[in-house]
Amino acid sequence: MSFQNKYEVLxxxxxxxxxxxxxxxxDNPKLYEPLSYMIELxxxxxxxxxxxxxxxxxxxxxxxxxxxxxGLEVFHNFxxxxxxxxxxxxxxxxxxxxxxxxxxxxxxxxxxxLLIKSYELISVVHPxxxxxxxxIFNQTAIMVCEGQQKDMDFEKxxxxxxxxxxxxILLKTGVLLGAALQIGALAGGASDADAKSMYEFxxxxxxxxxxxxxxxxxxxxxxxxxKRIGGDIVEGKKTMLxxxxxxxxxxxxxxxxxxxxxxxxxxxxxxxxxxxVYDELKIRDICKAEIxxxxxxxxxxxDSVSMTPEFKSYFRSxxxxxxxxxx
Amino acid sequence: MSFQNKYEVLxxxxxxxxxxxxxxxxDNPKLYEPLSYMIELxxxxxxxxxxxxxxxxxxxxxxxxxxxxxGLEVFHNFxxxxxxxxxxxxxxxxxxxxxxxxxxxxxxxxxxxLLIKSYELISVVHPxxxxxxxxIFNQTAIMVCEGQQKDMDFEKxxxxxxxxxxxxILLKTGVLLGAALQIGALAGGASDADAKSMYEFxxxxxxxxxxxxxxxxxxxxxxxxxKRIGGDIVEGKKTMLxxxxxxxxxxxxxxxxxxxxxxxxxxxxxxxxxxxVYDELKIRDICKAEIxxxxxxxxxxxDSVSMTPEFKSYFRSxxxxxxxxxx
Numbered sequence: 001m002s003f004q005n006k007y008e009v010l011x012x013x014x015x016x017x018x019x020x021x022x023x024x025x026x027d028n029p030k031l032y033e034p035l036s037y038m039i040e041l042x043x044x045x046x047x048x049x050x051x052x053x054x055x056x057x058x059x060x061x062x063x064x065x066x067x068x069x070x071g072l073e074v075f076h077n078f079x080x081x082x083x084x085x086x087x088x089x090x091x092x093x094x095x096x097x098x099x100x101x102x103x104x105x106x107x108x109x110x111x112x113x114l115l116i117k118s119y120e121l122i123s124v125v126h127p128x129x130x131x132x133x134x135x136i137f138n139q140t141a142i143m144v145c146e147g148q149q150k151d152m153d154f155e156k157x158x159x160x161x162x163x164x165x166x167x168x169i170l171l172k173t174g175v176l177l178g179a180a181l182q183i184g185a186l187a188g189g190a191s192d193a194d195a196k197s198m199y200e201f202x203x204x205x206x207x208x209x210x211x212x213x214x215x216x217x218x219x220x221x222x223x224x225x226x227k228r229i230g231g232d233i234v235e236g237k238k239t240m241l242x243x244x245x246x247x248x249x250x251x252x253x254x255x256x257x258x259x260x261x262x263x264x265x266x267x268x269x270x271x272x273x274x275x276x277v278y279d280e281l282k283i284r285d286i287c288k289a290e291i292x293x294x295x296x297x298x299x300x301x302x303d304s305v306s307m308t309p310e311f312k313s314y315f316r317s318x319x320x321x322x323x324x325x326x327x
Numbered sequence: 328m329s330f331q332n333k334y335e336v337l338x339x340x341x342x343x344x345x346x347x348x349x350x351x352x353x354d355n356p357k358l359y360e361p362l363s364y365m366i367e368l369x370x371x372x373x374x375x376x377x378x379x380x381x382x383x384x385x386x387x388x389x390x391x392x393x394x395x396x397x398g399l400e401v402f403h404n405f406x407x408x409x410x411x412x413x414x415x416x417x418x419x420x421x422x423x424x425x426x427x428x429x430x431x432x433x434x435x436x437x438x439x440x441l442l443i444k445s446y447e448l449i450s451v452v453h454p455x456x457x458x459x460x461x462x463i464f465n466q467t468a469i470m471v472c473e474g475q476q477k478d479m480d481f482e483k484x485x486x487x488x489x490x491x492x493x494x495x496i497l498l499k500t501g502v503l504l505g506a507a508l509q510i511g512a513l514a515g516g517a518s519d520a521d522a523k524s525m526y527e528f529x530x531x532x533x534x535x536x537x538x539x540x541x542x543x544x545x546x547x548x549x550x551x552x553x554k555r556i557g558g559d560i561v562e563g564k565k566t567m568l569x570x571x572x573x574x575x576x577x578x579x580x581x582x583x584x585x586x587x588x589x590x591x592x593x594x595x596x597x598x599x600x601x602x603x604v605y606d607e608l609k610i611r612d613i614c615k616a617e618i619x620x621x622x623x624x625x626x627x628x629x630d631s632v633s634m635t636p637e638f639k640s641y642f643r644s645x646x647x648x649x650x651x652x653x654x
Binding site: 026027028030031082085086104105106108109111112113115116117119120123127130131134138141142145146148149150152153 | 436
């Protein structure tokens, strides 16, 4: 089966099972509306698909890992709902965010509910691996919170260096992809060592994925990415691109950037001005190389794992898909 | 040992172990400040003490239940932090609330962290009872969210009847006390039936406890309760007192209450006016009888459980302490 087909098969299974979660019986249906809403917003379902694929790669059947897979997707949605409140984001995938639609209080409370639901789902796994799965999930959940805290912290700071930024995106994005793979592997019967290697593979592709996200926000095509290009530049976000640029800029270029964010430059001027500096410093290619570097480290981790060539090629294709995508 | 002594011994153990939680090593200490702050605010530690006592009552040692006990206290603190944001509460125990001190975003995030930590702690229990404990905790956590949602919902409504109110306080307060007892019982080796009876005992004393809280807010003594008396009346909160009053009021009394909340009555006028109606309708005694009723049901549940007379008397004293307290 081609990777594309494999991905579609697993994603359909995930979507089908996610849809069942919308029909929770409760004497309090209002509380569950945001859960249904988030499920209907759709998405790539990266985390659950990685969990199922990893389970199968080590000899398990997808059904053995479906509940933890759903738990990871529900956890991801919990973090989106709360992050959107903290980031004051009005829309997600072109639709109003939960707190925009139902108010901040319902955003907080329904996020809490999703976090609890994610624990409920995560724990429906073979008793032999429950304790391990649970521990990984706990540690990951805490790291994701720490990543969000760093992200908020960075907004208030003048300077953030590359190392700090890499650590933040590892926590905010990498570890959850890593945990998805590690938990799937354990559910499928992998050794602890192989499961750990899959975790590290996931962390690295997660970091590459996040830098690609930054890259697309500036160098992507509007129709494909599905949002306005240059948003990060307008907001002055400390992305990998901006951090590299500030690191490499000469005196003149530094001043140019500084002025674009200190006086009343228009959004257009900001985008044009910053793009000129990015161009002079070859930020486009430097960041592509950075993405590729993490992709290569990821593949090395994958190589150390014993699995069939078929599954190894799926994971390679998965990693490629994450860094080559133009959407 | 007297009940008072027993309570103090267990509470000291809980406080000691809670203090250890303040020293979590992290490269992100800021995120853990609200956790330490909440622990230092103190409190009666009802939930963890109930867990330990219940564990001992069925033959376990307190150490067998200390982690779930701490998990329940941490969960309680998670819910306080998020509820305080939703209720827009500036102070708790005379100190600024977490969101007041660190901002709403840190309130949301540190609450999330506490919820995750509570799961981490809950799961440190004998593997033989882990699955049961985990299931009870999940169901309880969801019910607490449902209770908070109902509470917020009631604020927007004109009328709330007694049955709805009892259901709300059962979810918001009762079930967590019930779960504390049930989880402690299971950790101590109780049968499922006895553990369930302890849950029901806890739910009923939780409801009685909450009505007593309402009662003290209106009929308590300022120095003992530690906050201004009549706050609920000023805010027009739908407490058990107000619900009973509206239910029993004649046309004149209904109009009197209505006017106190519709025109520009001062806080003093509201308190005096509502107290006059409460007095005419004997709300003070009617609510005392309601508290006593739930206390009696609780004792019936307790009677069905087999444990030593010593422990049975501890639980009776505990229930009495919760409903007789004047603080």
